[in-house]
Amino acid sequence: MRLFPLPLLSHVRGLVLRTPSPRMYAVPSLAFTNSTVSHSDQSKEGNFDDVKSLELNEVGVLRVLTTMRDDPYLALSFLKRIEGxxxxxxxxxxxxxxxxxxxxSLDEKLSCLFVGMIRKGEEKCGFSVVDLLNVIGDAEEDEKLCFLLLSRVSSALVKAYVEIEMFDEAIELFRGIEELGWDADAYTYVVVVNALFRKGDSEGVEKFLRKLVSLETRKHCVFYMDLIEGLCGNEMSRVGYILLKPLREANILVDESDLAVAYGRVIRGLCNEMKLEEAExxxxxxEECGIDPDVCVYxxxxxxxxxxxxxxxxxRFFNNRKDLQGKRIINPVIASSILQCCCQMGEFSEALDxxxxFRNMNIPLDRFCYxxxxxxxxxxxxxxxxxxLFREMTCEGISPDVVNYTTLIGGCCLHGRCVEALDLIIEMDKEGKPPDIVTFNVLAGGFARNAADASDILKLMEDRGVKPSSVTHNMVIQGLIVAGKIKxxxxxxxxxxxxxxxxxxxxKGYxxxxxxxxxxxxxxxxxFPLPKSVYFTLFTSLCAAKDKNHIDKAQxxxxxxxxxxxxxxxxxxxKLIGAWCRVSDVGKAEKFLKAMKRREITPDLFTYTILIKTCCRLNKLEQADDFFRDMKKRGIKPDVVTYTVLAKNNPKIDKDMKACDVKPDVFYYTTMINTYYRLNNENKACALVQEMKKGGIVPDVVTYTALIDNYYRLNNKKRASDIFQEMKRRRILPxxxxYxxxxxxxxxxxxxxxxKALGIKRDVHYYTVLIHHKCKIGEVEEAKRIFQEMKESGVKPDFVSCTALIAGCLRNGYVFDADKFLQEMRENGIEPPTETASKSVVLHTKSKPKRFVSRQRSKKPILRSSGEVQSSLLIS
DNA sequence: CTAGGGTTAG
Incomplete structure (x- = not known):
């Protein structure tokens, strides 16, 4: 952890204003005579090589140093040289x-000096740190100056101790400073908190902070602002956050704008440290204190x-903030974040909407947003x-930069429009924004994958003096393979x-x-070893594949x-273990786990959780338990996610979780509540609902949906619809x-x-229920229509929906339709069902492919073969 | 280098 530089602090303290020239090693030979040195002599000649032979006496050294009063760097190198x-x-x-x-005021240098001294040790130095402080103190006659000097020196010493992780020494020294009533600046306090923090002494931190805001030791507002800045700038925003409340309550930050700045700084710090929950x-x-957050906080x-x-x-944060919906304070930074979020989720149309x-709201948009x-x-x-849009941007007065052009060129290439891409290159030249290597790489790769001549582009690059790199060649090679031009x-x-x-x-091309x-x-x-990205691309592609063969290769x-x-x-x-789990091969996963352990690689929390989840899914409960024990044994603490997985099969795990001081959340409660309903233990389920609400955890859509479902299952329609009403009252959207x-x-x-009014799209589950119901009441035509509607609205049929339709057709004597849909299903290579919801189907369909094949070959009347299928499909 | 959890359908 770097503590320096703290620019703001230095600035506030008026430091670093006088910077001596960084002249380091030009040293006068005259320094070794006992005569006084004039500045004009300094650059004349020589170095310290004669130090050894000269046997400089103490008086001599001191006298030389006196002459270096105006050149601290010179003094430092002089000292170093004597030692050297x-x-x-x-x-x-x-x-x-x-x-x-x-x-x-070269505090950093001072700390370095101390670090060197401490490392060297008392023995080798010939004196202790305390000796040194005493000598420094004695040499200054003016009491006030002495006071200041020692404060500064000890602060640097504290910092030095922290830097070499001698935390106890640092803390002790600091206490000494305090007792003497010396004035340590905010920066030193930051260093000490850092020491306590890194020692893991959270109690100490708290005590320290309490004292800091207590009446007797209260400091000026500026001090606290500096302190917060220092804490947040050094990854201790949490400490900064703890400090805010007492500061506010003790009314130390009187000025409201100071308080706003302090909160803003802490929140930004927490965000930088990825502690988003705390930031929120x-x-x-x-806001409860009535301070308006500014746009940077958002x-x-x-x-x-x-x-x-x-x-x-x-x-969600963006949508739920009223003031952000009030459009007033959205700036281009927020806008581009939001747009990028949509894109990273793959929701491109959402991003465009x-x-x-944003544009209709007249929010200023920059080239990042565009x-x-x-x-x-x-x-x-x-x-x-x-x-x-690119042109519109230009009309709006935002002139595109090289990145904008490159994006667009890449887009043209991606869709086979190489000519336009090339036109854009020409335009870039005309606009005085010549393409860089990235632009050319994109273009060359794009040409290759469109079976256009990429070598033209390579030549063009050479002519321009942009030398193709191995990245260029890789992109072209990859493009050629994608285009099928293997040779x-x-x-x-x-x-x-x-x-x-x-x-x-x-x-990568393959x-x-x-x-x-x-x-x-x-x-x-x-x-030989390849660039890491190659391993990663190949590995990821193999892992994503469905069959074990590929996962074997990933391994x-x-x-x-x-x-x-x-x-x-x-x-x-x-990821690999996750892949084995996905194909339900816990055996392989475990084997690899052992190989990892042999290499002394400990699987992490994620890995264990996946394994446990898979075992639970496959009903291998003892094995799940084994993993659970194993992770605990290895000192990996299960978190609320792990417990949620376990709770599905064993709600009694609740005790263990609470004993381990893991806090339940809404996911966990939903699982627990659902599990108890399924076990017909309504009392326990209700108790949990109460416990959850008491713990301040608000049920969400999923919780309500589970409750509604369970009350219907218990045939308590009244209660189910009451809950639905309650949910609406609480403004939780279904x-x-x-539905x-x-x-x-x-x-x-x-x-x-x-x-439709709520903007909820019907998904494959929903359609399946509809289809199933229509089939059940004999309205097969209607079911067929719905199936069609589903496909037209872009919802892909899956195994379950097809099965429902086919079974319905068969049951109602629509044999030809059944066959048609069966064939369609096969042609579309319908994905096998996923997860527990369809576990029973998985079991029953194991032998299915064979039947499909035999049916195809036999070309016998559909009726008979459909009968075969029927037997496997109609198991409810 | 985006790996793990809750609700639904046959």
Missing amino acids: NGGLPSVSAYAAVIRIVCSW RALLEM SAIIEGHRKNMCFSKAL RFVD NVAFDALIKLGKVDKAIE EAEALYQEHNKSGGNVAGIV CEAGRLDKAFERFIKEE KVVERMWELGVEPGKSMYG DVVT TVLLNHNPELDKKKEM
Whole structure:
């Protein structure tokens, strides 16, 4: 942790204003005679080489140092040089240098000096730190000056101790300073808090802070502002946050704007440290005190969530803030964060809608916002619109920069519009914003993947003096493979792979082209370590695949990295185990886990949680328990997520969780409550609802939906609809699942309009309930129509929905339709059902593919074969 | 280098 520099503090204290010239090693030989040195002599000649031979006596050294009063760097190097030559500067020499350095406010240098001294040790120095302080003190006659000097020196010493992690010494020394009534500045306090913090002494921190705001030791407002700045600038925003409340209550920050600044700083600090929950809490607190947060606070929180990959949290925050909806205070920074969130979630149309909204609200938008917007258009395949928007931006007076152009050029290339891409390059030249290497790389790669001649672009680059790099070649090679031009890719590879960096393009190209086996084949042949991104791309593609064969290969990638001594990223282990879990092969996962342990790699919380979840899903409860014990044994503390997974099968785990001081949240309670209802223990479930509310945890849509579902299951329609009303009263909007539950228990009530009004799209679950119901009451035509409607609205049928329809057709004698849909299902390679919801189906469909094949081959009348299918499908 | 949790359908 770096404590320096603290620019604001230095500034406030009026430091660093006088900066001596950084002249370091030009040193006069005259210094070694006992005569006085004049400044004009200093640069004349020589160095300190004669120090050893000269046997400078103490008086001599001191006298020389006196002449260096105006040049602290010179004094420092003089001292260093004496030491370097095996000399032993006296305590007085040190004292003299320190006084010089101090008078120039070079606090950092001072600390360095102390660090060196402490490292060297008392023995080797010939004096102790206390000796030194005494000498320094004695040499200053003016009491007031002495006071100041010692304060500053001890502060630097405290800092030095912290820097070499001698926390106790630092704290002790600081207490000494306090007792003597010396004046330590805010910066020193920051250092001491840092020491306590790093020692893990949270009680000490609190005590320290309490004292700091107590009446006897109260300081000036500026001090506290500096303190907060220092804490937040050094990753101790939490401490800064703790400080706010007492400061406010003791009315120390009288000026409201100071309080606003302090809160703002703490919130921004918390966001930087990714402590978003606390940041939001601080924001609430701030508002409760009647302080208006400024726009930077909002953008910090939104951007913090985004960087944390919590996109929906960012959006939720934005949507729920009234003042942000009041449009008044949205600035381009917030706007671009929000747009980017949408894009990173893959919601490109949403991003565009919001962009348009922003624009209609007359919010000033900058080229960052525009860039996200036309990138979104490109991702949606609307290149023309993207170009249009690009032009509009220019009309709005924002002239595009190289990045804007590059985005657009990449977009053109991605959609096969190389000519336009090239036109844009020409335009860039005309506008005096010549393309850089990134632009050219994008263009060359884009040409290649569109089967255009990328070598033209390479030539163009050369002519321009932009030298193609290995990145360029990789992008072209990758593009060629994507375009299916394997031979050309290989040729280019042969030509440029001298440094060995271009397999990347080959492997990535095959990955992108979906030819994972080919990619793996090339990869495994390489004898030498590859760039990390290659391992990662290949590994990720293999992991994402559905069959075990590919996951096996993903594992080989990791093993290869081990062999070659390339450190796989931490996340790769967890991802691989996650992949094995996804295909329900806990055996393989466990085997790999053992290999990890042999390498002394401890699986992390995520990994254990995935394993436990999978075991629970597969009903291997003892094994889940084994993992649970194992993680505890290894000192990995299960968190609320782990407990949620366990609670699904074993609600009694609640005791253990509370014993471990893990706080339940709304997810956890929802699971628990649901589990107890399923176990027919309504009392316990109700008790939990109360406990949750008492604990200040607010039930959300999911909780309410679960409650509604469970009361319908208990045949208590009244209670179910009461809960639905309560939910509405609390302004918690139902979602598609809520409506699915309602529909499932009241199949006649398709609340199509109501949903539309709320902007809720019907999903595959919802349609399935509809289809199933229509089939059940014999309205197969209607079911077919709904199935069609579903497809037309862009909702992909899945295994369950198809099965429902086919079964319904068969049951009602629509044999031809059943066959038609069956075939359609096969053609679409319908994904197998996922997760627990369809566990029973998985079990029953294991033998299904065979039957499908035999049916196809036999070409016998549909009736018979459908009968076969029927037997496997109609198990309820 | 975006890995883990809650509610719904046959």
